[in-house]
Amino acid sequence: MTKYRLQSLEIINFRGFRGKVSIPFDRPIVAIYGPVGAGKSSIVQAIEYALYGKQLEIKERIAKLADLINEEESEARVTLTLVREDTGEQLRVMRALKRVGDSAREHQVELVIGGKKVASTVRDVTDIITEILRLDEEDFSRFILVTHRVLEGLVYGTSTRRSLTIDKLFGIDILENIYKSIPIRKVEEILEQEKSKLSAYKELPEIISRYGSVEEARRALDRIKREIEELKKLEEELQKKYAKLIEERNSILKSLRDLENVYIKYLQIRSEREKLEEEISGKESDVSETSIKIELDLIRSFLVSKLEELLFSKEAEELAKLSITSQNLEEAALKIYDILKRLEDALSRFDEEKENLAKAHEELKVEAERLSSEIRNIERRLRELESQFREYQELENKYGQPEAIRSELERLRELVEKTTSDVGVVSAIITILQAIASGRLDTCPVCGRELSDKDREEAKRRIEELRERHRKVLDEIENARRRITELEQVLAKMESLKPIVSEYEELYTKLKMLRENYSRVVAKLENIDKNRRFLEKRAQVLRFLIDEVRSRLDKVDEALTLLKKIKRYRELLREEKELEQKLRAQGFDLSRASRLEEEISEVSRRLEQTRERLNALSVEASRLEQILSSIPVETVEELRNRVYKLEDLYKKLNTIRNVLRKIQKDLRERMIERTRSLVDQYFRMIYPHPDLTGASIEISTRERLGVLVSEYVLYGIRRGGRKVPISRMSDGQRLTLALAFMLSVYSVASHNVSFLIMDEPIPYVDVEVRKAFASLITRLITERLVSQLVITSQSREFIDQIVQEARSKNVPVELIEIERIDGDRRVKVSYVD
Amino acid sequence: MSTEIDKIVLELLRREIPDEDTYRLAEQLYQAYKQGGQKKVRDLVYGLLKEIGIEIKEE
Numbered sequence: 001m002t003k004y005r006l007q008s009l010e011i012i013n014f015r016g017f018r019g020k021v022s023i024p025f026d027r028p029i030v031a032i033y034g035p036v037g038a039g040k041s042s043i044v045q046a047i048e049y050a051l052y053g054k055q056l057e058i059k060e061r062i063a064k065l066a067d068l069i070n071e072e073e074s075e076a077r078v079t080l081t082l083v084r085e086d087t088g089e090q091l092r093v094m095r096a097l098k099r100v101g102d103s104a105r106e107h108q109v110e111l112v113i114g115g116k117k118v119a120s121t122v123r124d125v126t127d128i129i130t131e132i133l134r135l136d137e138e139d140f141s142r143f144i145l146v147t148h149r150v151l152e153g154l155v156y157g158t159s160t161r162r163s164l165t166i167d168k169l170f171g172i173d174i175l176e177n178i179y180k181s182i183p184i185r186k187v188e189e190i191l192e193q194e195k196s197k198l199s200a201y202k203e204l205p206e207i208i209s210r211y212g213s214v215e216e217a218r219r220a221l222d223r224i225k226r227e228i229e230e231l232k233k234l235e236e237e238l239q240k241k242y243a244k245l246i247e248e249r250n251s252i253l254k255s256l257r258d259l260e261n262v263y264i265k266y267l268q269i270r271s272e273r274e275k276l277e278e279e280i281s282g283k284e285s286d287v288s289e290t291s292i293k294i295e296l297d298l299i300r301s302f303l304v305s306k307l308e309e310l311l312f313s314k315e316a317e318e319l320a321k322l323s324i325t326s327q328n329l330e331e332a333a334l335k336i337y338d339i340l341k342r343l344e345d346a347l348s349r350f351d352e353e354k355e356n357l358a359k360a361h362e363e364l365k366v367e368a369e370r371l372s373s374e375i376r377n378i379e380r381r382l383r384e385l386e387s388q389f390r391e392y393q394e395l396e397n398k399y400g401q402p403e404a405i406r407s408e409l410e411r412l413r414e415l416v417e418k419t420t421s422d423v424g425v426v427s428a429i430i431t432i433l434q435a436i437a438s439g440r441l442d443t444c445p446v447c448g449r450e451l452s453d454k455d456r457e458e459a460k461r462r463i464e465e466l467r468e469r470h471r472k473v474l475d476e477i478e479n480a481r482r483r484i485t486e487l488e489q490v491l492a493k494m495e496s497l498k499p500i501v502s503e504y505e506e507l508y509t510k511l512k513m514l515r516e517n518y519s520r521v522v523a524k525l526e527n528i529d530k531n532r533r534f535l536e537k538r539a540q541v542l543r544f545l546i547d548e549v550r551s552r553l554d555k556v557d558e559a560l561t562l563l564k565k566i567k568r569y570r571e572l573l574r575e576e577k578e579l580e581q582k583l584r585a586q587g588f589d590l591s592r593a594s595r596l597e598e599e600i601s602e603v604s605r606r607l608e609q610t611r612e613r614l615n616a617l618s619v620e621a622s623r624l625e626q627i628l629s630s631i632p633v634e635t636v637e638e639l640r641n642r643v644y645k646l647e648d649l650y651k652k653l654n655t656i657r658n659v660l661r662k663i664q665k666d667l668r669e670r671m672i673e674r675t676r677s678l679v680d681q682y683f684r685m686i687y688p689h690p691d692l693t694g695a696s697i698e699i700s701t702r703e704r705l706g707v708l709v710s711e712y713v714l715y716g717i718r719r720g721g722r723k724v725p726i727s728r729m730s731d732g733q734r735l736t737l738a739l740a741f742m743l744s745v746y747s748v749a750s751h752n753v754s755f756l757i758m759d760e761p762i763p764y765v766d767v768e769v770r771k772a773f774a775s776l777i778t779r780l781i782t783e784r785l786v787s788q789l790v791i792t793s794q795s796r797e798f799i800d801q802i803v804q805e806a807r808s809k810n811v812p813v814e815l816i817e818i819e820r821i822d823g824d825r826r827v828k829v830s831y832v833d
Numbered sequence: 834m835s836t837e838i839d840k841i842v843l844e845l846l847r848r849e850i851p852d853e854d855t856y857r858l859a860e861q862l863y864q865a866y867k868q869g870g871q872k873k874v875r876d877l878v879y880g881l882l883k884e885i886g887i888e889i890k891e892e
Contacts, residue, residue, distance in 0.1 A: 170838075171838050172838055172842075174838070174842070174863075174866060174867070175842070177866060177870070177871060178862055178863060178866045178874060180871070181862075181866060181870075181871040181874035181875060182862065182874060182878060183875055183878050183879075186878075186889070187878065187882070190882065190887055194887075642885055642886050642887075645885045646882075646885055646887070649878075649881055649882070649885065652852075652854065652855045652858050653858075653878070655850065655852075655855050656850070656855065656858065656859045656862065659845075659846060659849040659850055659859065660859075662849060663842060663845045663846065663849065666845060667838070667841065667842070667845075670841070
């Protein structure tokens, strides 16, 4: 294994260290401690600087390279020696810095491997070290250098911060940083501004059609502005005049003393009276209580007769009982309105019923069509089967039913059998008789009697008889056989036709039933049609009636309103006269007051008009100004082109942002795929208690503002497999898990370094957690996860705990104590073996 | 390691962004960040806006 560990560091005038300081790294655990500002981190920086030189500057952890030189000196030098674990070969790197003005430069570098100088330029030295260790400066700070920022991010951070910390360790935080760096909101804002300019152009055609041209619109804007100025002046004048008139009115009211209320009432009555006068002017003669009563009576009679016709007997009865007098005209009209409302409700019900009937009609129509189609199909099939069915029927008529044919066949077969046997006997008898008749026999073969000529003659006669009978029997057999063949053919035919006959008969029965159903459906349809026509007619008449009566009733209502106004007008006129007399009796100049009121009213009206015009002109002027102001800058094509390009850029940036998120998720998954099993393995190795049996890491994805956001979830595993997220773990468990994760990252990086540097890893945690951490880091050595661990801390107590833990596990420790005495640093090295 | 990440990211960008122009821009943004961090990315976008005719003044 080509792994390197630290062997020694020599620094001269480096940062706070003045003069030469040598630090050996002789034990597996090197604990560096000292108070804040003693220079612990400077030792870590010296290691990093020795390896990667001025690259350190880029990380912004030091302000500038010159800060590495002790402020009292002009030169600094760092020499770091690493040793290859398998061969013991040394790698020594030396860098010397020289102050030049405010900055510094590396004036001497040297890399010696196995006693041979292999490089002496800044670039070569850094490149060779990077190659040998398989680590560049970024990887070094991620994998080898553990800081409290990283540990805290993992242990105590929110899920987002933890994810960013892990991204940093994996080296994929660049995606999140680029995502955040793209000024998408700015581009969006600019795009919106440009689009709003473009929308001003959209109104240009309307402006041109209204004013003729842009130039005319500009002139119109000037005119409008002038008119606005004039109107403002006028408004001011009218406002003053109005105030003056009101003042005058107030002074009149003041002089009235007790009559003030009378005068105000007089003004109110007069105003109301004038308004009513305007409304009823010229209509007074058109209306009277008598004429309204006559019309209401006529409406009532008309309605009663029609309602009876339409079978609304209850409503007709109510109306017939309604008594109409001059005193209850309004009430009677309301009653008729109420009846109309009920009729309208009935009309709605009719419509509803009609709809239901239409629905039922539609459904039945569909059913009728379905039945008709089924009937047609069956009829067609019956026609196809008809000839075969007829053939069967004819066979049945001629030969009877198959059962009867089978019986007949049985009988004939038996007959043939029996007759055939008889034929054999007869043939034998004929043979014997022929022997007798021919004289070949002298005695009877049956009884043995001697045969005479007479017997022979008798035998000849009997032969003839038997031959005749034999022929007949043979004919009978032949006929029976022919009949059997015929019947067998018929039976076979009938049996082959039987399924068709069954189908025919079944279909025929079904057809009959369907036709009956069809007739019933058609009858229902006709019935519905009839009901619909009836309802339609009734609804039509009712609708006409409602329209007719409502129109007449509305006129009556108008007449009633007018009548009320006339009455009110008369009342007001009377009251006005009385108040006028009262005021005159007190010496009040009513004509002067009237003129003043008229003047106030006129000025108020003009003021309102002026303000309305002013508002309208101000709106138009503002709109014109906005539109016209953007026109001279550029042509609409130029602006459109820019908006198009902006949209394109916006779209591209958005696509890139979305893709960055996707890649981030993808990369996170790839990275945890590499580390997952190691996290579990290391956790098991360094976690000493049985409550957690393993650990892992996974990705969870959720949607935030429409974008899928992924996050890492570190968790422990309880017995039985239940997951415990890091956020629900104790501090000690969290530290173990974080350390296991960091070690897994350290391992997958496949570098050639076997040491780990922890620079003040846990400065702000309590005693118990420190103790747990001390035990953990000792286990890193005992479990051979790293072969060398350099740890810095300002806490002597923590260092003691490390020593104690290491001693209990037989791990040697080197202690480096840094003291500050009068501005100088002193380094004291001791060992605990 | 970081070289490996760069390679993977550029490959994924290529795969996920079929439009050549958008891919070029993504690549430029990536390289800009590598060279000069967030400021360089912002400068690149502002430069593109300037080409379109929009001048942004850094706050």
